[in-house]
Amino acid sequence: MALGLSSAAQAQQPQKEPATDQQLFLYQGMGANVTCNLVLQGVPFSKAFPAAVNMVSGAIAFGHDSTIIQSGKPVKLDPQQLQNGAAIGIAGSVSNSCGKEFKGADKTEIDKLSAEIKQSIQSAPKP
Secondary structure (H helix, E strand, O other): OOOOOOHHHHHOOOOOOOEOHHHHHHHHHHHHHHHHHHHHOOOOHHHHHHHHHHHHHHHHHHHHOOEEEEOOEEEEOOHHHHHHHHHHHHHHHHHHOHHHHOOHHHHHHHHHHHHHHHHHHHHOOOO
């Protein structure tokens, strides 16, 4: 017996709403909180950060059908766009909060990631 929903059951599923800016901000904060707590408890940043990125991109994928509001319109993101957006948002939040408390390799990694993000933002074409 195959598991899953019949097409009639799928048709009855409520439409998932795109993630709003407020929801995205909340998800980024949750990802940063997870990263900060794990690193400060001794989990390497190289493991904590990807776990948080996957958590946030998964929340958007499953809770909002990978769709966000961008410039007032719903935009469906592919998995790579979800991962990149989550990574940028979480890294910025971590860098501006607990990243200053990181030590050793963790400090080096967050500083390097923050510099890369800053450089890519500065070199991006202006709309």
